[in-house]
Amino acid sequence: MPLLSACGGTVGTGSSGTAKVQDIKPGTLTVMSPTGEIGSDLVKSFETAYPQLKVNLINVDQTRLNAMLAAGNPPDLVEQPGTDVTPYIASQGIALNLDAYFEQSSVFKESDIMPVNDVWKWDGSKQGSGSRYGIAKDWSQDAMWWYDTQLWSAAGNAARKPTEPITYDELLDAAKAMTKTSGGKTSMYGLWYVTPDIDRIAAMVATAGGRIISEDLSTVDFTSPEAIKALTWIVEAGKAGVGYSVTNPSPDWDGPEMFAGKQATACQGYWYTGFTESTAPAFESKLQFNAAPLLGSTRISPSFGAVGFWVPAKAKNPGGSFAWLEWFCGGAGAKQRISKGDGLPSLKSMVSLLPQRNDFERACVATQNNELDYIDVVQVASPYALNTAINTTLAKDFPAAITGSMSVAKLADTLTTDVNAVLAAGKKALGK
Structure with missing residues (x-):
């Protein structure tokens, strides 16, 4: 659903109808x-x-x-x-x-x-x-990301033009170079906290030209080649230990971890500008804001x-x-x-x-203004279940693949079956 061409139209069908405007009640x-x-x-x-x-x-x-x-x-x-x-x-x-x-x-x-x-x-x-x-x-545009330029260059990674998207494979290689582990303990994660949520997976798949949810919003399919590619990347990142994951949960979120010197990158949108200035202004001189990564060749930068x-x-x-x-x-x-x-x-x-x-x-505004040309909201929401319920299911199924006892192909089948069960239950509850 490209937002730049989306338009309004008919009145919605919610049971509440169109509300009659009421005055403010004290x-x-x-x-x-x-x-x-x-x-x-x-x-x-x-x-x-x-x-x-x-x-x-x-x-x-x-x-x-x-x-x-x-x-x-x-x-x-x-x-x-x-x-x-x-x-x-x-x-x-x-x-x-x-x-x-x-x-x-x-x-x-x-x-x-x-x-x-x-x-x-x-x-x-x-x-x-x-x-x-x-x-x-x-x-x-929430797939945009930031990196610590000092840590990036110290690991031998070539400086990037902020408006040119990196591929997910390139990003994973860069993260591996920045990750520091000794004696079984990691002191620096090169990648952000990779959470297996439906929004992020669907956005990765969309950049490869695929789609997770059906046109009628009642079923999902994680077994397409595009989805398999996205799942493989998430599982590999988890196995490599280059970032916090569902099997190694973060004690916080990207911001505090980055500013505490434990994480070299953060997957956050433009709003991170204000957060940085109010929380860790010393980082302003070494942070770079970047275009959203690509799994394929379709330039999409979602919200x-x-x-x-x-x-x-x-x-x-x-x-x-x-x-x-x-x-x-x-x-x-x-x-x-x-x-x-x-x-x-x-x-x-x-x-x-x-x-x-x-x-x-x-610099942040310039990068953001360029990214507006690629805005999209990848369709994942359904009338039959909230995404919080779907993400709970995803989080339950991913650990077995990251720890190695389940193949990515099996993970894709399991995710498809389990999420479709959630959607089917919601559809039945609506009498459809």
């Missing part, structure tokens, strides 16, 4: 978001702009969310990746159809909304068209998340919920975050806010 607005992500300064600024509302932050927890939805007392907003959840929350009637709110918004103008936000659309059978169920707070907010169909204050969407994703709150380099904006009119105050920021 009271508490409960926002489900990862702990620590929304700072107290942002909450205070929002409450100053909307004095009739008080924000109650609760941590993202799928089990808790399911219980709140079942009890008919959901949060007012839920933060999740639009690429992964939209078909499910829309077709299940869980999310509020926000068409009427967007049509009457003075903040969100259709012509100004970045095309990546079309992942928040669903027309009943296709993601990317139809009604809008949410919007990204910010986003990145895995377009993380943003959706409003539950039974939310008690949809007017207040949409006020948060406008402020945090398109208003003063968005401007505050985008100007720090904490991701790409949801509105085209905010692109000029990306910081370019020094050489590091200017």
Whole structure:
């Protein structure tokens, strides 16, 4: 689903229908978001702009969310990746159809909304068209990656032009050269934490011209030549011990590990710019931001998340919920975050806010601007299961292949069987 050509269309088919625009009700607005992500300064600024509302932050927890939805007392907003959840929350009637709110918004103008936000659309059978169920707070092209130039060159790796994609095979060779192991202990990993999740596998396969999920979004196939190639690479990286893996879990994520001198690369998007400047500014002079790698020859640089907010169909204050969407994703709150380099904006009119105050920021923006030509969101989301359930299945099956007791061919068969069982159960639950 190329985002640069995706378009809106028919009204979605979620059981909630198109919501009637409601005024803001005074009271508490409960926002489900990862702990620590929304700072107290942002909450205070929002409450100053909307004095009739008080924000109650609760941590993202799928089990808790399911219980709140079942009890008919959901949060007012839920933060999740639009690429992964939209078909499910829309077709299940869980999310509020926000068409009427967007049509009457003075903040969100259709012509100004970045095309990546079309992942928040669903027309009943296709993601990317139809009604809008949410919007990204910010986003990145998440297969892009960073390397420590000092460690890279010290290992004998040739310097790379940041806008030219490396192949996954070249990347693995470079990672092996940078990995340092002695006495059975690794002091430096050359590769980032390779997690076997559906988004990353499907993105690798797409660059080789393949596809994991069927056109009707009801089945998957990991046995194609393109998928076998991707699985082989992940298994080889795990066996080689060049990075943390499902059999050697990371104690943290890429950022802290890299800045602690334990990891030479990080698979993170543009938002890592702001994180670096606020967390480890000393690394600015030796980090290089790079184009997404290729498994094949098809230049695709995907977004895995377009993380943003959706409003539950039974939310008690949809007017207040949409006020948060406008402020945090398109208003003063968005401007505050985008100007720090904490991701790409949801509105085209905010692109000029990306910081370019020094050489590091200017280089990152230049690489990012070039990469926009290759944006794509690889279709992986299904109305029959959340990707979290699929990824749990993947994580269960991969260890046997990495430890050597299962062939990649057998892994591909097992993944196909097990994930299709998850999708079939979801389809049956919907009576289809």
